[in-house]
Amino acid sequence: MMSSWKQKLKDFSGARNKSPVANHKDDSQSIASSHSNHLQAENHEVPLSSSRSSFESSNLSNDKTPSLLSTPQFSTSSSDGFTKEEGGGKFEEKSQVNKEEDEEDDPARRPTITPDITSNFSNLQLSSEDIDSNKEPKKLFHPGLLTVKIYHGSDFKVPFDINHDRNLLVKLINTSSDPQTREALTRRINQLSSIDTNSEQFLTKNNRNVINKYDIGSLIPANVTIPPSIIKNSLIYFSLEFDKTIVTLDADAGSIYQPIFNKISQFDVTKVNNELKFQVYLRLPTILTSISIDEIDTNQDVLISSKTISLDFSNINNPVRIKNHDILKFENDYLGFNHSINGELTLTIDFKPNRNKxxxxxxxxxxxxxxxxxxxxxxxxxxxxxxxxxxxxxxxxxxxxxxxxxxxxxxxxxxxxxxxxxxxxxxxxxxxxxxxxxxxxxxxNGGELFYHLQREGKFELQRSRLYAAELLSALECLHSLDVIYRDLKPENILLDYKGHIALCDFGLCKLNMKNEEKTKTFCGTPEYLAPELLLGNGYTKTVDWWTLGVLLYEMLTGLPPYYDENVTNMYQKILKDPLRFPNGFDADAKDILIYLLARDPKIRLGNNGAYEIKQHAFFKGIDWRRLNNKGYQPPFKPKVKDGFxxxxxxxxxxxxxxxxxxxxxxxxxxxxxxxxxxxxxxxxxxxxxxxxx
The missing domain is CATH 3.30.200.20 (Phosphorylase Kinase; domain 1)
Structure with missing residues (x-):
């Protein structure tokens, strides 16, 4: 029997190089004498606004090439044998009705300060600029159900070398979950065994044969069962994302080169324009790979292909077939592989509007x-x-x-x-x-960032950088809509099953905030409150960049920069204490934090827009279009079995x-x-x- 399987492989696109030190420095920076706080390190002072006033009263509430020989063909019937994903699960919990509802706060979460105000709609009215009479007429749109039928794929290639010998491959083929696949792949490997191993089709490396990396997929079954377990393990699968709803579709039969799916997935359509994103992943056993054990991250699968389809649901009154057994060709944008096309998929897409539902x-x-x-x-x-x-x-x-x-x-x-x-x-x-x-x-369902940070203590630099970049994108989006978030903290950030950020909890947002417009509402989380908010002189969108700085600092060190168990003392530290860094702290991270945590909002990084922050050396090498397409593989992937x-x-x-x-x-x-x-x-x-x- 083969050795144990490694479940997942790391992303091979390569880590970004360390960014150089930023060139810009502010004259207001100074090195303070070293003294102990929760960190013993270098100290940096940041500017403090000279004005000061009392703040308003508040209340507290806790609240993702052709083969060398003919490739075996598998049945790809599109009329029968479909499996509706997520449709066959059984759930023990039944919906019930109770007479009481026990509602309570979570004591583990940090308290959020909320303003004491009278209920009214003054904060919600959109300005006249939001409704332009000269704009084109609004498109007619009915929400509905989008049905995606995935039939089969072809020409999916393994983009890296695979080490193997015949006996190993035979064992792997014999673990195929599908009898027809086992028979076809057995014929295939018997054909290969008759070929002279000195031919161009073979290379020799450490007494193991290495077949052309683009051909090996025709010998690896798409789905295997490793005895004594009866659980099926898909070695190639799709991630299908629509409007942030993500499902995974495992191959049921065939090879990695020619996987068979026959799956149906449905999505709720609630926007007139949207995108359907496909990503193809490999999950190969370590024994087949030529990658060093030290380079393998068991929390990562290998993304080999992706494709995005733009969909327009306007002016659709009746059920419509958008794609009818169409062939979708995949691409390798951002993946770092030499070939630009990797595989194709046959699918059908239907949309059925639900009127007046x-x-x-x-x-x-x-x-x-x-x-x-x-x-x-x-x-x-x-x-x-x-x-x-x-x-x-x-x-x-x-x-x-x-x-x-x-x-x-x-x-x-x-x-x-x-x-x-x-x-x-x-x-x-x-x-x-x-x-x-x-x-x-x-x-x-990847869990709160707070949960992961508490468990690990702090995050490595690359992980913190990616989280900060994704949050920067989210805050930039809110600011473009004249919205201040005001309550950025780990408790309000979720991780999806791939490890990407998902900002949630918008109860403290302030609407209709133009670029220079100020508000004086005292709210937020004590550890994250900006100096201008504490001083009560009003604050702008720039307050969110302060909280981004606090969050980045906490991710890199384990605590907010001015943390104190006594809230009053913590407020004084926020207003007066120098910014301290642990020894060996990354130079670019230090520099961006000095400017994000500038006490004077007028010189704070981001005061002139999010582009200022994006241009900082800390984010050097980040392709922001790729980032917004979720093109970077997160360094950490939560342990999530499925969508349930x-x-x-x-x-x-x-x-x-x-x-x-x-x-x-x-x-x-x-x-x-x-x-x-x-x-x-x-x-x-x-x-x-x-x-x-």
């Missing part, structure tokens, strides 16, 4: 509780018609009314409906009942029975009117949605 809680199966807060709970749910997994946030209206949080709750819904960024959790739907508000979001996996959530929540409890809150008609326009299925103009009653 009104959602309610009965359209979802409640699967797991994944979080709870002071206003309600978050549950993992499955939409019954599409079978897609989402996160559903249920909020009691009475609670947010009594705590004057209507504006912030509506702001969260507004921002989520408006943004379109790869690193922000998107809103899929929102609806309401007389007692509750519901937000349906993409289910991101909740292992990265607190068991205290996931062990709880998922219920949408019955409550008897009575709200007057005038109070209910405050929630007019809450419902969202992707059809209305954002401004219209806020003005409805």
């Amino acid at each position: 009104q959602l309610n809680i009965n359209d979802f199966d409640l699967l797991k509780v994944i979080g709870k807060g002071s206003f309600g709970k978050v549950m993992q749910v499955r939409k019954k018609d599409s079978g897609k997994i989402y996160a559903l946030k249920a909020i009691r209206k009475a609670h947010i009314v009594s705590r004057s949080e209507v504006v912030h709750t509506l702001a969260e819904r507004t921002v989520l409906a408006k943004v379109d960024n790869p690193f922000i959790v998107p809103l899929k739907f929102s609806f309401q009942s007389p007692e509750k508000l519901y937000l349906v979001l993409s289910f991101i 996996d909740t292992s990265n959530f607190d068991r205290e929540f996931t062990n709880e029975q998922p219920v949408d409890s019955v409550i008897n809150d009575y709200l007057s008609e005038s109070v209910q009117k405050q929630f007019g326009g809450w419902t969202y299925v992707g059809t209305e103009n954002l401004g219209d949605s806020l003005s409805k009653n």
Whole structure:
């Protein structure tokens, strides 16, 4: 029997070179005398605004070449044998109705300061500039279901050398999960064994034969079962992403060169324009690879091909077939391989609009509780018609009314409906009942960044750099929409199953903030509050760059720069203490932090826009288009089995029975009117949605 399999391989595109030290320095920098804080290191002072005033009162709440010989052909019937992904799973948890709902804060999370304000819509009204009468008429759009049928692939090549001998390959072929595949590949390898090993088709290396790397895929089964286990392991699979919803489609038969899928996947369409992104991954056993063991990361699969299709769903009133057994050719953009095309896929795509569909809680199966807060709970749910997994946030209206949080709750819904960024959790739907508000979001199950940071203590430089770059993209998107985030921290950042950032929790966002416009609302998380916010003189979008600096510092060192258990002392440190770095701290990281954490917002990096930060040496080598296409493989990939996996959530929540409890809150008609326009299925103009009653 073969040795144990290594589950995953690292990305071969190569790590970026270390960035050179930035050329720009500010005269206001100085080296302070060394003294102990939570770090003993070099000290740097940053400018402090001279003005000072008291701040407003506040309340606290805790809240992804042809073969050398003829390639064996496999059955690729497109009419039978389809498997609907995610459709066959069984769930023990049943939706129930309870009389009470236990809503509580999570004590492990850092408290967030929220402003004490009266519920009104002043923070939500879009300016007249947002609705331009000279713009082209709005396209007619109906939300609906997108159905993708994946039949089979061909010409997928292994882009790196594979070491093997005949006996090893025979053993591998015999583990194929499909009898027809075993028979075809056995014939294939018997043909190869009759060839002179001194021919051009073979090379010799360490007494092992190395077949042309583009041909080896025709000898490796696409799906294997390693005894004594009966579990099937796909050695080639697709990642299919639509509107931040990601599914994986495993090959059922064939070879890596010619995989057979016969799978169906459905997606909810809630935007008129969107993209369908395909990525092809290899998952090969270590014994076949010529890569050094030291170079293998067991948390990584090998991305070998990708392709993105742009889709326009405007003016579609009836079911339509967008692609009919079309051949999709894959590309290797950003992957670092020599050949530009790697494989093709046969598929069909259909779209069926759902006209006048009104959602309610009965359209979802409640699967797991994944979080709870002071206003309600978050549950993992499955939409019954599409079978897609989402996160559903249920909020009691009475609670947010009594705590004057209507504006912030509506702001969260507004921002989520408006943004379109790869690193922000998107809103899929929102609806309401007389007692509750519901937000349906993409289910991101890689866990909170806070959880991973607490477990590991701190992150390595490359990992922190990628996270910071993705967050920079997210914040830049919000600022382009005149939105300040105001509460950046590890607790509000999720990782998707590939390890990319997903920014969530938009309850403290401030809308309609033009470039130089200021607000004085005192809110945020104590460790992350900017000096100008503490001084109470008002702040602009630049406050978000301070929090980005604090987060980057915390990722690299394990603690925020001015952390103190006493909040009052911590505020004084934020205003006055020098910025300290541990010995051996990366020069570029130090430089960007000095400028992101400049106490004077006018000289803070990013004051003139996000491009200032992008141009810093710390981010040298980053292709921002590639970044926004999720073209970089994250250094860390969370342990996630599938789209249902909740292992990265607190068991205290996931062990709880998922219920949408019955409550008897009575709200007057005038109070209910405050929630007019809450419902969202992707059809209305954002401004219209806020003005409805």
